[in-house]
Amino acid sequence: MSFSIAELFSQHSTDKFDLHERYLNNQMVRVLKTIGYDRHYKKAVGQYLYDQESTEYLDLLSGFGVFAIGRNHPTVINALTETLTLELPNLVQMDVSVLSGLLAQEILKTTPDNLTKMFFCNSGTESVEAAIKFARYTTKREKIVYCEHGYHGLTMGALSLNGEEIFREGFGPLLPGCSSVPFNNLEALEKALSNKDVAAFVVEPIQGKGVNVPDDNYLPEVERLCKKYGTLFVADEVQTGLGRTGKFWAIEHWNVKPDMICMAKALSGGFVPIGAVAMTQNIMDSVYNRMDRAVVHGSTFSKNNMAMAAGLATLHVMEDEKLVENSLKVGTDIIDSLNAMTNKYEFLKETRGKGMMIAIEFQSPKSLRLKAAWAMLEAANKGLFCQMITIPLFKEHHILTQVAGHGMNVVKLLPPLTLTQKDRDTIIDSFDKAIADTHQIPGSIWELGKNLAGHALKGKK
Numbered sequence: 001m002s003f004s005i006a007e008l009f010s011q012h013s014t015d016k017f018d019l020h021e022r023y024l025n026n027q028m029v030r031v032l033k034t035i036g037y038d039r040h041y042k043k044a045v046g047q048y049l050y051d052q053e054s055t056e057y058l059d060l061l062s063g064f065g066v067f068a069i070g071r072n073h074p075t076v077i078n079a080l081t082e083t084l085t086l087e088l089p090n091l092v093q094m095d096v097s098v099l100s101g102l103l104a105q106e107i108l109k110t111t112p113d114n115l116t117k118m119f120f121c122n123s124g125t126e127s128v129e130a131a132i133k134f135a136r137y138t139t140k141r142e143k144i145v146y147c148e149h150g151y152h153g154l155t156m157g158a159l160s161l162n163g164e165e166i167f168r169e170g171f172g173p174l175l176p177g178c179s180s181v182p183f184n185n186l187e188a189l190e191k192a193l194s195n196k197d198v199a200a201f202v203v204e205p206i207q208g209k210g211v212n213v214p215d216d217n218y219l220p221e222v223e224r225l226c227k228k229y230g231t232l233f234v235a236d237e238v239q240t241g242l243g244r245t246g247k248f249w250a251i252e253h254w255n256v257k258p259d260m261i262c263m264a265k266a267l268s269g270g271f272v273p274i275g276a277v278a279m280t281q282n283i284m285d286s287v288y289n290r291m292d293r294a295v296v297h298g299s300t301f302s303k304n305n306m307a308m309a310a311g312l313a314t315l316h317v318m319e320d321e322k323l324v325e326n327s328l329k330v331g332t333d334i335i336d337s338l339n340a341m342t343n344k345y346e347f348l349k350e351t352r353g354k355g356m357m358i359a360i361e362f363q364s365p366k367s368l369r370l371k372a373a374w375a376m377l378e379a380a381n382k383g384l385f386c387q388m389i390t391i392p393l394f395k396e397h398h399i400l401t402q403v404a405g406h407g408m409n410v411v412k413l414l415p416p417l418t419l420t421q422k423d424r425d426t427i428i429d430s431f432d433k434a435i436a437d438t439h440q441i442p443g444s445i446w447e448l449g450k451n452l453a454g455h456a457l458k459g460k461k
């Protein structure tokens with residue numbers, strides 16, 4: 001009997017919610033059904049998703065940023081197909097591979113010149129775990145400092161650097177020696193580093209959870225303070241890297257040179273799990289300092305041919321299609337156009353970000369009627385107002401977005417870097433209409449708000 005994925009998908013394309021309720025995370029299914037995101041998608045191309053009725057959706061999340069070059073890019077598909085059919089030796093453990101060497105070479109062409117070595121793994125959280133271990137071994141120090149509200153992954157080491165309590169609650173005790181400082185606060189950072197006992201400061205150049213952009217002097221001063229106190233400066237570019245912010249690496253906006261860069265997400269075009277750490281020669285030589293330590297840290301699948309081939313093809317696409325430049329151009333246009341609406345809508349506070357890493361933040365209005373409606377939602381669940389933006393965007397305008405983080409009144413966009421001017425116009429027009437509707441009280445959108453508040457209050461009981 002032949003085996004066919006196409007046949008399996010066809011037979012069970014509408015069974016996914018039942019399967020997940022029975023065998024996987026049923027709470028996720030409840031969330032999707034509650035907010036009306038329970039669609040059956042059958043196809044994905046570039047920045048678009050298509051459901052069973054062939055309705056087109058503009059995906060502004062890109063799988064949390066992994067599909068920076070768009071979904072199902074033919075160049076990467078061809079590279080993976082070729083890799084599969086060549087019958088290449090793969091994961092020969094007493095050997096080194098050609099493709100991993102080539103991918104390391106290509107990545108290091110894009111990084112600051114102090115970074116000359118690569119370590120490959122399978123995800124962003126694994127890259128952070130590696131950075132923690134490498135920093136401790138290189139400096140012979142235990143402590144790691146991270147930022148409040150930062151996000152670095154959910155495995156135990158990376159979770160110990162997670163600045164959001166909702167992810168940490170109930171999973172302790174976590175890794176000892178880890179402490180937080182406020183993001184964008186140099187005084188607090190210097191105080192934390194001043195005893196010269198901190199191995200690494202791990203920071204996102206732009207915080208992903210709220211798209212928090214630092215002051216212009218922050219990262220240059222971070223670099224200076226880390227050098228002053230002998231602490232390694234680790235830039236977590238898992239989300240911000242590979243063109244997301246309109247530069248290949250977000251650190252380029254501030255011309256800094258970290259000791260390590262953690263990367264993942266977009267590196268394989270979204271096809272194969274991949275992660276990596278770029279580092280200085282000194283860090284590599286410190287960790288792998290003898291032949292008997294050649295395997296002291298690694299990961300079985302980390303340099304597999306499929307991931308490496310996908311990475312090489314993805315870098316080619318980004319350069320060939322000038323996606324970093326497009327990210328800066330179209331992303332900046334979206335930010336500026338949404339910011340132009342702030343005087344028009346009381347609920348709209350600001351739009352911020354760089355390139356195609358964008359946050360639209362909402363606030364309590366001044367008008368009494370609007371203020372009372374806002375207060376009702378906030379009392380039920382902080383950040384609930386944003387669902388009155390994201391749900392209509394999805395249901396009425398067929399645009400997929402998300403709330404930036406727990407308890408935040410921020411809608412976050414992480415679209416594919418392939419957005420066109422037509423996509424930009426759709427985004428601006430749809431946000432304009434969705435925000436305008438929230439200013440109409442009474443109105444149908446506030447019936448949705450009352451229902452959301454009711455669900456939130458039931459959930460607290």
